Amino acid sequence: MRRFEDMNPLCAAFYYLCVLGLTMFGMNPLTLSLSLLSSILSAVLFGAVKGRGHAFSLILFLIAALINPLIVHNGMTVLFYFNDNPITLEAVLYGLTAAGMITASLYWLRCLSKVMTSDKVLYIFGRFSPKLALLLSMSLRFIELLRVRWRKIQDTQKALGLYRDGNLIDALRGRARVLSVLIGWTLENGIVTAESMEGRGYGSGRRTSYSAYRMHLSDWLFLPVCAGLTAVAVVGQVRSTVVFYPDMQMELWNLWGILGAAAFAVLGTLPLIINAKEALRWRGLLSKV
Numbered sequence: 001m002r003r004f005e006d007m008n009p010l011c012a013a014f015y016y017l018c019v020l021g022l023t024m025f026g027m028n029p030l031t032l033s034l035s036l037l038s039s040i041l042s043a044v045l046f047g048a049v050k051g052r053g054h055a056f057s058l059i060l061f062l063i064a065a066l067i068n069p070l071i072v073h074n075g076m077t078v079l080f081y082f083n084d085n086p087i088t089l090e091a092v093l094y095g096l097t098a099a100g101m102i103t104a105s106l107y108w109l110r111c112l113s114k115v116m117t118s119d120k121v122l123y124i125f126g127r128f129s130p131k132l133a134l135l136l137s138m139s140l141r142f143i144e145l146l147r148v149r150w151r152k153i154q155d156t157q158k159a160l161g162l163y164r165d166g167n168l169i170d171a172l173r174g175r176a177r178v179l180s181v182l183i184g185w186t187l188e189n190g191i192v193t194a195e196s197m198e199g200r201g202y203g204s205g206r207r208t209s210y211s212a213y214r215m216h217l218s219d220w221l222f223l224p225v226c227a228g229l230t231a232v233a234v235v236g237q238v239r240s241t242v243v244f245y246p247d248m249q250m251e252l253w254n255l256w257g258i259l260g261a262a263a264f265a266v267l268g269t270l271p272l273i274i275n276a277k278e279a280l281r282w283r284g285l286l287s288k289v
Contacts, residue, residue, distance in 0.1 A: 003278050004271040005046065008219040009120035011226075016112045018230040019268060023104050026237045027244075029093070030252050030261050032100040038268025039107035045272060048114040049107065061103045068095030074245045094244040113143060123213050138193070142186070149185060153178045222270075229267040236260010 004012070023035045043049040049057070068091055075088025121136045154174075157163035163174040239256035243249040251257070266273075 002216070002218060004274045005115050007222065007274075008213050008215050009116065009123050010215075011219050011222050012112075012115050012120070013124055014223060015226055015270065016108060016116075018226055020105060020108050020112075022230065022233055022237070022264060022267075023101060023108060027097055027101070028237050028240055028242055028252070028260075029097050029100075029250070030240075030257070031233065031237060031264050032097060032104060034261060034265050034268055036100050036104040036107070038265070038272075039104045039111065041269070042111045042271050043107050045275065046111055046114045048110040053110070057103050057106065060106070061099045064099035064102050065092075065095045068092075068098060076247045090244050090246070090248045093248065097244075120213075146182065146186065149182055150178060153181050153185075226267065226270070229263045229270075232263035233260045233267060236263065 019035065019039075022031065023039075026032070040049075040054075043053075069087050070082070070085075072091045072094070073086050073088060075086075075090030077089035078086045079089055079092070080087050118138075118141050125132050125136060154163060157174065157178060162177065236256045236259055239254065240260065241249055241251035252261075
């Protein structure tokens with residue numbers, strides 16, 4: 001039984017490289033809509049984003065979508081005037097597209113940080129650059145570690161009666177004190193870690209490594225499937241016409257545009273498909289017991 005997160009780290013890294021590349025370097029509204037939807041589903045599947053995270057992403061999406069029409073007034077179709085400045089349909093649609101790209105990219109990055117643990121990062125980069133592998137694994141680890149330490153410091157400050165959030169001034173002072181302690185703790189821990197690794201001779205000679213990850217048949221099949229879907233999606237984006245300024249022109253429903261969108265829809269939902277197949281297989285095996 002191999003779920004997506006149990007596949008070889010090279011497969012997961014290649015997959016997120018493909019979906020992030022298609023999301024970040026394309027302004028196709030259809031592809032970005034599919035990317036945003038599939039990234040949200042993946043984040044829910046892996047538990048990468050909780051309730052507050054979704055609320056933050058929604059606020060970020062709305063802010064990013066509103067900024068563009070307020071500061072960019074290009075476009076031929078004027079919807080209305082705000083402070084004597086024209087709000088155009090082209091600027092609104094471009095803002096929505098850019099907001100979708102930013103939000104989808106953040107969701108994919110959160111899924112990446114959830115699936116690609118520190119040992120997987122060491123597996124990929126350890127043989128080529130041990131120092132880079134250590135740096136990346138420590139960076140990924142500190143994302144969650146800083147959050148845990150923040151809660152510990154805040155709870156300790158509350159227990160000592162030093163943290164009060166009755167009004168805005170007290171809340172800002174309390175958070176500033178917590179941040180100061182957190183920075184000091186993190187710097188001290190970084191120095192201790194660096195001295196410990198230096199004392200163990202890390203990076204001083206040729207490094208041998210052991211890995212529990214192996215390339216299975218499903219991994220070898222996954223890579224060409226992922227590459228093929230990515231190639232079709234890229235061709236679909238190249239063959240589609242998306243022009244926002246000065247006059248909006250979109251040609252998304254030609255043959256290659258439809259094939260590219262369908263390929264990206266399958267690519268974006270590959271983790272869901274793989275995990276759903278394994279779940280159904282597991283239920284089938286249980287029913288035979």
